[in-house]
Amino acid sequence: MVRTTRPCWYDGQKRPIEPGGLIKSGGAGSVYHLAGGRVVKIYHDTIDKAYYQRKIAAMLTLTPHLPPVPGKHDLIQLAWPVSSLLDKKQRFAGFIMPELDVKASIELEYILQERQARAHGLPVGLGAKVSLAANLCTLVTALHQQRHRIIDLKPINLRFYKESLHVAMLDCDGFSIQGHKERFPANQFTSDYLAPEFQASGRIPEDGEEYQDRFALAVILFQLLNFGIHPYSGRLVKDDLPTDLPGRIRHRLYAYGLKPHRFIEPSPVSGHQSMPQAIRELFDLAFAAAAHERPSAQVWVQCLRPYALRSNDLLKVCAKDPEHQHFAGHPCAACARTALLTRTAQAQKTTQRQQKKRKRVAAAQPVVRAAVVRPPPAPVPAGPPSHWRMGFYGLLSVAAPVIFALLTAMLSQQLSQDLGNFNAMIAGFIASDYFEQMTSGMIGLISVLIVFIMIVMLVVLPFNVIRRSGP
Template sequence: MGQTQTLIEVGGGAVRLLDKPLGQGADAAIYRVEGRPELVAKIYHKPEQDPGRRAKLEAMLANSPELSHIEHDGHSFVQIAWPQSIVTNRHGELRGYLMPFVDLSRAVSLEMMLNRKTRQFSKLPEHYGYRLSAAKNLAALIAALHRKRHHVIDMKPVNINVYRETYFTALLDCDGFSIQGAGRRFSAHQYTPDYIAPEAIKGRQGPDQLGEEQDRFALAVILFQLLNQGVHPFQGTPKGGANLPTTNHERIGAGLYAYGLKEHPRIAPSPWSIHQSLDTRTRQLFENAFTQSPYARPTAQEWSDHLHWLLAADDSPLQPCPNNKEHLSFGNGCPFCSVEQKAANSVKRKAKRPAKAQPPKGRRAHRATAQTQPQPQYRRQPQPAAPPIVMPRKVKWGLIAGLSAVVMPFLLSAILNPVIASWRWPGITEAALNMGWLVCDQDRDFNLLYQALLTNNQAHIKLALDNVSGLGCLGDITVDYANGGIGENRVFDDETFWLLLQKLSSAPQSYQQWLSQESISQSYNGSYMGYYSEPLEYIGKAVTRYLGTQLYSRDLRNTWRRRLAVLSEDHGRRALDGKALGDELAPEYEQNKRVVNALEESIFEPLWKWTAKHNVNDFLKILPPRPVVDLDKVGWIVAMVAEDKQERVETLLKHPAIAFNDDKLSKSQRAERDQVIAANLLKAKDISLLPKAIRELPLNCDELSSAFHYVGVDNRNIIKVRNDSASYYSSWRSSGRSSSQVQMKKGGIEYLVRQPQLACTLAGMTGMKRDGGEHLQSVAEFLNKIEAETPGVKQKVLWDIARDFPHWEGKIRLILKGTRNNTERLVIWLLKDQSAAEWVDKDGNTLAHFLVSWASPELVQSLPSMGASTLRANNGNLTAKDIYLQRLASKDFVSEEEKAALAALEKRSPAEMLDEYFFGGDSES
């Protein structure tokens, strides 16, 4: 290439590259840039091989993630090698791009952190906190990518770099990611077996078909390995001699996750796993990632928040091990000490085992004594001997003949199918079909339906469809066909696609979930959608993909309205076993109507979403002239209009499909529906412009919790702590630096302070929800913020919590384990305002009267010192001590802490002691 190479920076000047590359691969080489040490250039060997490469780079430049360099201890750490600008030759032809220089001499591959041996080899510290820190920083980095709708796809430890000094993480080769452009997605082109999501394995999806769910799965696998000794979550030992797949890739596809909250019946965990010692909330996140639907997997942001809580929160269960400073425990014993003891015991057992030969000498003896990392030992258990089975000769030859008659057609099929497939001759294929050979197989070379579609011959395709029996293969081919055709030349025909959908629709379908009154109100796109196990799920996915490739037109919309109506009527009739909808006077009429309507909504949803994306007016016209059954669908409809077309909200609320405040519904149905509508309408950009009926509707505790995700600008949660990429040993905790809060939308504060369930929601947010929970500090910051705008809010929240907490606990969905402790901490913080502790309600109750009925002994014991009155009696002539005595009387055992709390309530508060000193105890303070 010469001494230097001069290229042109798009939008800049000449760029001179140093001759010697820093590194190179099959696709490109990396060069330093003369005079610009902070940059490097990635130069493609053959850029013309991918015509879409330049458009992808331009999309990356236009939609960069918010991942600036981190300044720490005077050093700058690059988090991501994202393109900075495109470079061309003098003719304007693409050559590559400039990106930040990542100093790999200061970093190691994340793969080197996973187990002790590689950490020792790479001279990495053994402290468990460093692995947690790297895990948290990686999750935060991926969350920033996902906020811009970019996906890594080929996420694996070897592709991730970790800085030695700080354990910040860095990503390279970003042009291989799946990139979201303006109205177009640029797909990824590769992935790695051990980190592929199960739905991609089952559906034989390529990397170009995968999105965020793939990233969520791969991230969870990497985090599991970091937190659990490098063990892969699908690595384990077969139980009871079970014949299991041997590779992690195959075990992922088979769902063989051995580390769940419930024991797996077929596979046991690795003996070196510490998963049972992890915090329960951490294990629940892994459970959701590996056993639930793709859409239930924790997001990268949820992982980041959870790991940040583990590392930095005051209520984190992490504790140092008293025996080894490198170990940390989760409050239930040190798991690393247990593993080391298990390893030591394994060595002792091996040493005690009687030898069958002379002990090794020389080098062999040296190697044996030098072994420091014992591996688990497995021994096959002796099986009882069984006598051989002797078969009569006639029976033997009869069985051989019978087996031959069954096996030979399959053997011939395996030999001839590829020939037929390669010839693609309809005559021979027709003969094969008439002989009853398999029509549809996951391997495309043996797939006669796939080959029939390539011929684009309608008679040939219909013949193949008439002989299809397997739902999975048919569904996968239909979804692939919907993307715009199959084969190298993308053969596609609209009528053929309709034939495929009709054949899918005629397949056996379970309607059991539709016949349940409870399940109808839930979204059909739940845990089943990830695996497409039924015809309706395949149809929904295929129609969604097909419409996504089409330009919007009313003619096309009307065509598919008619077609989907045919499928809807057929499924409604079959769900009711061929019966008519029913007589309006019959008891089952209302239930039957809801079943039919719910099926219709499921089938029409892809068309609704496609129309809504392009023309809201047309969308409102095609919604059904009756209330939509599925409230999840009501939610997305309302949210879509509020977010993109707020001026149409008034019209939407009057539409029969939305049925806001519809008096034709029962009182409970109307209340539930209105809550969903009001909560989702908060996605509007200006809450103050929402209809008065919405702004004044009181939300229940659960729906108000959802609202906190919408009242921030850009529909971001105003409570959840923002990302902090600090490492484990940073100054975050010592500095007391608080998280930055998201700015609230116009009208947001007025809306929230008017909500009667505000205290309930905030109490729930202080605790640990399934998705990771919120920090108590953030709730306190929020209260300070709205107190400055609306004085008195903090006092009202304090009283509501003190009075109503026992009624919320166990009844509200968002309040789970851990809430009580954090709620008490919030109460203590609020009680620092001494005047609040002296308030008396209209019935003569003080805060102490309410708190002693449910608070912990520790909080009860501290009430007098915080200023709460213990001597004042309410209108029932009961003091706080009397109420606490009643509470203790119902218990079989009174602890020492409860006795101390009772003794504290017998003492006067500081204010009462002053009253007694000056007024002789006659005053009622």
């Protein structure tokens, strides 16, 4: 007798299933392949499975109703549960959902910036982005009609099919789900897409969940229609304002309204002024008005869907660049942006060339070192004279006048005695011979010099020494 292995897993109708290879594993559970274009999510044993059982039951009861996609009946837009999953003891273990074609789709994040879009072979024109915007609003409308809320709505959590431009959502069991007399809130959000009234507390009450979705949806739509620019980016006019996006959202620094903001200016490459008046008015309501005035997803569908239909001819192909489209009656924002970026790039190249030229000229010139100018040495103050020198010159300065007076008196007395014989002396001098005259003249001259030297030594020198020695 051959023993058969009992299956470990069953669907909601208690039919056995066999999970295939692992796709990914997260905080709540792991996702595996199933046959027939389906996947299964098996919750970890560490979570509250009773809570998730009630939540999945509510999702099965209130499934969103999406309009059919022409020619794409098998297109999966929501990874929504189609059956619960039971273990071998018939206990709740997870759920089964349709498998989204990952190869045919890509994250919405990649089409926002032109460089990324080109790198992934995605369209860069406005027409594709308007279609994506309208299709996203249709998907959100279907969820809101069942009173489900997404909460953590952002481009990286969204995918779109490259061919049809329809949007798809994964991880739907992380949404805020409306059940039978019970609400299953969502715990995750992203600050760059969080409404201003919730920025300070970081908590979204139940009655504010739809307003949060409306805000996050408007941010994504603005990025789709305006080259990936966040509506709260721009150049601040005041220095004391926050520079991070959550801080700007909290202070409601929206720079792209019909009425300019006082404290922030728009990005120079923004194309918001080339949008129709109706679209700009909805953005003003979403970012500059009260929470209850934010446009719903259905209002956005009614506004954007006419632009997405080619038959309405509300989008025009640019006459200068066939890759560009613009709203009818408005200039091509893509051309204006390209021209500005080109001028900026050329200015940068010119500046770089000038800098390189200056460096080459500086390198070719000889290096002239500046002469080192040294200050003159500080005068060394003379030290105070020694005590013996001061005493000696002091005594000399007192004795010199006394000696000079004595010499003067002696000379005067001698001259007075000899004055009577002066004529006889002169006569005798004249009568003497030449040799005697020369000898007498030399003796007189030497006597005068001796007197002069004595005066200098006894009077002038002591006076100068004493003067230099002073303070």
